[in-house]
Amino acid sequence: DARVTQTPRDKVTEMGQEVTMRCQPILGHNTVFWYRQTMMQGLELLAYFRNRAPLDDSGMPKDRFSAEMPDATLATLKIQPSEPRDSAVYFCASGLGTSGRMGETQYFGPGTRLLVL
Protein backbone atom coordinates (compact mmCIF):
# COMPACT_ATOMS: atom_id res chain seq x y z
CA ASP A 1 0.00 0.00 0.00
CA ALA A 2 2.01 2.98 -1.31
CA ARG A 3 1.72 6.12 0.73
CA VAL A 4 3.45 9.41 1.44
CA THR A 5 5.31 9.47 4.72
CA GLN A 6 6.23 12.50 6.79
CA THR A 7 8.39 12.96 9.86
CA PRO A 8 8.07 14.07 12.54
CA ARG A 9 4.35 13.72 13.11
CA ASP A 10 4.40 16.37 15.81
CA LYS A 11 7.01 18.94 16.74
CA VAL A 12 7.12 21.43 19.59
CA THR A 13 9.94 23.93 19.56
CA GLU A 14 10.88 27.31 20.89
CA MET A 15 10.95 30.50 18.90
CA GLY A 16 14.24 30.96 17.09
CA GLN A 17 15.00 27.27 16.72
CA GLU A 18 15.53 25.53 13.40
CA VAL A 19 12.85 23.07 12.30
CA THR A 20 13.27 20.47 9.57
CA MET A 21 10.36 18.45 8.23
CA ARG A 22 10.88 15.48 5.95
CA CYS A 23 8.74 13.82 3.35
CA GLN A 24 9.10 10.60 1.39
CA PRO A 25 6.90 10.69 -1.71
CA ILE A 26 5.28 7.62 -3.21
CA LEU A 27 7.86 5.67 -5.17
CA GLY A 28 7.71 6.65 -8.83
CA HIS A 29 5.93 9.97 -8.28
CA ASN A 30 7.78 12.87 -9.83
CA THR A 31 5.98 15.83 -8.29
CA VAL A 32 6.12 16.89 -4.64
CA PHE A 33 4.07 19.66 -3.04
CA TRP A 34 4.29 21.34 0.35
CA TYR A 35 1.11 22.82 1.88
CA ARG A 36 0.42 24.58 5.15
CA GLN A 37 -2.89 24.38 7.01
CA THR A 38 -4.00 26.91 9.63
CA MET A 39 -7.39 27.75 11.04
CA MET A 40 -7.22 31.28 9.69
CA GLN A 41 -5.83 30.70 6.19
CA GLY A 42 -6.91 27.15 5.50
CA LEU A 43 -4.73 25.10 3.14
CA GLU A 44 -2.10 27.05 1.24
CA LEU A 45 0.49 25.90 -1.26
CA LEU A 46 4.04 26.74 -0.16
CA ALA A 47 6.19 25.16 -2.87
CA TYR A 48 6.41 22.31 -5.31
CA PHE A 49 8.98 20.32 -7.22
CA ARG A 50 8.91 18.34 -10.43
CA ASN A 51 11.65 15.83 -11.12
CA ARG A 52 13.43 17.32 -8.10
CA ALA A 53 13.56 20.81 -9.63
CA PRO A 54 11.77 23.60 -7.76
CA LEU A 55 8.97 24.97 -9.96
CA ASP A 56 7.26 27.39 -7.63
CA ASP A 57 7.98 28.56 -4.11
CA SER A 58 6.09 31.84 -4.29
CA GLY A 59 3.86 30.83 -1.38
CA MET A 60 6.79 30.47 0.95
CA PRO A 61 8.29 33.21 3.16
CA LYS A 62 11.73 33.39 1.57
CA ASP A 63 13.62 34.82 4.46
CA ARG A 64 13.09 31.89 6.81
CA PHE A 65 11.70 28.98 4.79
CA SER A 66 13.59 26.73 2.42
CA ALA A 67 12.55 23.60 0.54
CA GLU A 68 14.81 21.07 -1.13
CA MET A 69 14.79 17.64 -2.72
CA PRO A 70 18.20 16.07 -2.10
CA ASP A 71 17.07 12.99 -4.01
CA ALA A 72 13.92 11.52 -5.54
CA THR A 73 12.92 9.83 -2.29
CA LEU A 74 13.30 12.77 0.08
CA ALA A 75 11.90 16.28 0.26
CA THR A 76 12.66 18.65 3.12
CA LEU A 77 11.10 21.84 4.41
CA LYS A 78 13.19 23.89 6.77
CA ILE A 79 12.29 26.90 8.89
CA GLN A 80 15.12 28.94 10.37
CA PRO A 81 14.51 30.75 12.64
CA SER A 82 11.03 29.57 13.59
CA GLU A 83 8.38 31.98 14.88
CA PRO A 84 5.06 31.41 16.72
CA ARG A 85 3.14 32.40 13.56
CA ASP A 86 4.67 29.35 11.82
CA SER A 87 2.56 27.07 14.02
CA ALA A 88 0.47 24.99 11.64
CA VAL A 89 0.11 21.57 10.09
CA TYR A 90 2.49 21.09 7.17
CA PHE A 91 1.47 18.59 4.52
CA CYS A 92 3.52 17.00 1.82
CA ALA A 93 1.76 15.56 -1.22
CA SER A 94 3.05 13.69 -4.23
CA GLY A 95 1.73 12.98 -7.70
CA LEU A 96 2.70 11.67 -11.12
CA GLY A 97 2.62 14.61 -13.51
CA THR A 98 3.39 15.02 -17.16
CA SER A 99 4.89 18.06 -18.80
CA GLY A 100 1.94 18.74 -21.03
CA ARG A 101 -0.97 18.15 -18.76
CA MET A 102 -1.17 18.82 -15.09
CA GLY A 103 -4.02 18.17 -12.72
CA GLU A 104 -2.62 14.90 -11.52
CA THR A 105 -4.12 13.50 -8.38
CA GLN A 106 -2.15 14.45 -5.31
CA TYR A 107 -1.72 12.00 -2.47
CA PHE A 108 -1.12 13.53 0.92
CA GLY A 109 1.05 12.49 3.81
CA PRO A 110 -0.24 12.55 7.40
CA GLY A 111 1.22 16.00 8.01
CA THR A 112 3.57 17.46 10.61
CA ARG A 113 1.89 19.46 13.33
CA LEU A 114 4.28 22.23 14.35
CA LEU A 115 3.91 24.31 17.49
CA VAL A 116 6.36 27.15 18.02
CA LEU A 117 6.33 28.55 21.55
Add this chain to the structure above:
Amino acid sequence: AQTVTQSQPEMSVQEAETVTLSCTYDTSESDYYLFWYKQPPSRQMILVIRQEAYKQQNATENRFSVNFQKAAKSFSLKISDSQLGDAAMYFCAYDDSGGGADGLTFGKGTHLIIQP
Protein backbone atom coordinates in the same frame (compact mmCIF):
# COMPACT_ATOMS: atom_id res chain seq x y z
CA ALA B 1 -6.31 33.87 -9.49
CA GLN B 2 -8.66 31.00 -9.01
CA THR B 3 -10.86 30.89 -5.94
CA VAL B 4 -12.88 28.09 -4.40
CA THR B 5 -15.86 28.79 -2.15
CA GLN B 6 -17.57 26.40 0.21
CA SER B 7 -20.54 28.27 1.61
CA GLN B 8 -21.50 25.71 4.27
CA PRO B 9 -19.11 25.80 7.25
CA GLU B 10 -21.01 22.90 8.84
CA MET B 11 -23.59 20.35 7.78
CA SER B 12 -25.41 17.72 9.80
CA VAL B 13 -27.17 14.61 8.51
CA GLN B 14 -28.80 11.54 9.99
CA GLU B 15 -27.05 8.25 9.49
CA ALA B 16 -28.24 6.48 6.30
CA GLU B 17 -29.57 9.75 4.84
CA THR B 18 -28.20 11.67 1.87
CA VAL B 19 -26.32 14.94 2.15
CA THR B 20 -25.00 17.36 -0.47
CA LEU B 21 -22.00 19.62 0.10
CA SER B 22 -21.71 22.73 -2.06
CA CYS B 23 -18.69 24.14 -3.84
CA THR B 24 -18.35 26.94 -6.35
CA TYR B 25 -15.20 28.16 -8.03
CA ASP B 26 -14.04 31.00 -10.16
CA THR B 27 -11.74 30.52 -13.12
CA SER B 28 -11.18 31.83 -16.62
CA GLU B 29 -9.79 28.48 -17.76
CA SER B 30 -11.77 25.97 -19.80
CA ASP B 31 -9.76 22.90 -18.89
CA TYR B 32 -9.11 22.05 -15.27
CA TYR B 33 -9.63 19.44 -12.56
CA LEU B 34 -11.77 19.45 -9.45
CA PHE B 35 -11.38 17.31 -6.35
CA TRP B 36 -13.06 16.55 -3.08
CA TYR B 37 -10.81 15.61 -0.18
CA LYS B 38 -11.89 14.28 3.20
CA GLN B 39 -10.01 15.12 6.40
CA PRO B 40 -11.07 13.07 9.45
CA PRO B 41 -9.83 13.92 12.96
CA SER B 42 -6.66 11.95 12.20
CA ARG B 43 -5.89 14.94 9.88
CA GLN B 44 -4.98 12.68 6.96
CA MET B 45 -6.16 14.21 3.66
CA ILE B 46 -7.98 11.49 1.73
CA LEU B 47 -9.03 11.81 -1.90
CA VAL B 48 -12.75 11.20 -2.27
CA ILE B 49 -13.43 11.95 -5.92
CA ARG B 50 -11.91 13.62 -8.98
CA GLN B 51 -13.59 15.34 -11.95
CA GLU B 52 -12.03 16.44 -15.22
CA ALA B 53 -13.70 19.56 -16.58
CA TYR B 54 -13.71 18.38 -20.18
CA LYS B 55 -15.72 15.30 -19.23
CA GLN B 56 -19.44 15.97 -19.11
CA GLN B 57 -20.23 12.82 -17.18
CA ASN B 58 -20.35 13.30 -13.42
CA ALA B 59 -17.80 11.26 -11.48
CA THR B 60 -18.97 8.63 -9.01
CA GLU B 61 -17.18 6.53 -6.41
CA ASN B 62 -19.45 4.10 -4.61
CA ARG B 63 -21.65 6.23 -2.29
CA PHE B 64 -20.02 9.46 -3.42
CA SER B 65 -21.03 11.34 -6.53
CA VAL B 66 -20.69 14.85 -7.86
CA ASN B 67 -22.96 17.25 -9.66
CA PHE B 68 -20.64 19.18 -11.95
CA GLN B 69 -22.21 22.22 -13.58
CA LYS B 70 -19.46 23.79 -15.68
CA ALA B 71 -21.39 26.83 -16.84
CA ALA B 72 -22.43 27.64 -13.30
CA LYS B 73 -18.94 26.77 -11.99
CA SER B 74 -20.47 24.53 -9.40
CA PHE B 75 -19.14 21.22 -8.09
CA SER B 76 -21.26 19.69 -5.33
CA LEU B 77 -20.60 16.39 -3.56
CA LYS B 78 -23.44 14.02 -2.75
CA ILE B 79 -22.96 11.38 -0.09
CA SER B 80 -25.61 8.68 -0.12
CA ASP B 81 -26.42 6.34 2.77
CA SER B 82 -24.30 8.41 5.17
CA GLN B 83 -22.19 6.41 7.63
CA LEU B 84 -20.60 7.40 10.91
CA GLY B 85 -17.20 7.09 9.27
CA ASP B 86 -18.10 9.85 6.85
CA ALA B 87 -17.85 12.42 9.64
CA ALA B 88 -14.97 14.72 8.71
CA MET B 89 -13.98 18.01 7.14
CA TYR B 90 -14.54 18.01 3.40
CA PHE B 91 -12.48 20.22 1.14
CA CYS B 92 -13.21 21.12 -2.45
CA ALA B 93 -10.10 21.80 -4.53
CA TYR B 94 -9.27 23.13 -7.99
CA ASP B 95 -6.27 22.42 -10.20
CA ASP B 96 -5.45 24.22 -13.43
CA SER B 97 -4.52 21.76 -16.14
CA GLY B 98 -2.20 24.18 -17.92
CA GLY B 99 1.55 23.90 -17.99
CA GLY B 100 1.90 26.61 -15.40
CA ALA B 101 -0.03 24.72 -12.75
CA ASP B 102 0.61 25.87 -9.25
CA GLY B 103 -0.86 23.17 -7.09
CA LEU B 104 -4.30 22.84 -5.58
CA THR B 105 -6.47 25.77 -4.54
CA PHE B 106 -8.68 24.73 -1.65
CA GLY B 107 -11.95 25.95 -0.25
CA LYS B 108 -12.27 26.62 3.48
CA GLY B 109 -13.98 23.31 4.09
CA THR B 110 -17.30 21.96 5.34
CA HIS B 111 -17.51 20.14 8.66
CA LEU B 112 -19.85 17.17 8.19
CA ILE B 113 -21.55 15.74 11.27
CA ILE B 114 -23.29 12.38 11.13
CA GLN B 115 -26.08 11.95 13.67
CA PRO B 116 -26.57 8.31 14.74
